[in-house]
Amino acid sequence: MAHIMRKDPCRRFTYGLTIENTQTRIWFAGRSTVYVTKSFNFIQEHEKFIHFALSFCFATETQMGWDPLSSAYPWLAVPSSMKYRFRIKSLEK
Numbered sequence: 001m002a003h004i005m006r007k008d009p010c011r012r013f014t015y016g017l018t019i020e021n022t023q024t025r026i027w028f029a030g031r032s033t034v035y036v037t038k039s040f041n042f043i044q045e046h047e048k049f050i051h052f053a054l055s056f057c058f059a060t061e062t063q064m065g066w067d068p069l070s071s072a073y074p075w076l077a078v079p080s081s082m083k084y085r086f087r088i089k090s091l092e093k
Helices: 002-007 046-058
Strands: 013-020 023-030 034-036 070-073 083-086
Touching: 002 013, 023 046
Parallel strands: none
Antiparallel strands: 013 023, 023 034, 070 083
């Protein structure tokens, strides 16, 4: 998760999932904080695992952590660099 956040400035946050034997944890990593659930047995408490998986299947890009105000432009970049565009919304309407 740290790699994703470090390499992609278009991400506001990301999710993670760890499984060790039957114990599972769900992670949330933002730019300044990390949250993790208490571990649960994904076989006995399969509802939690299925809810998490289905949430990913039907989530929008914004719900998955991508910032709708930023864009990557790889075709404008020289080799080994990336160009980004960040739009700043005004508080005025």
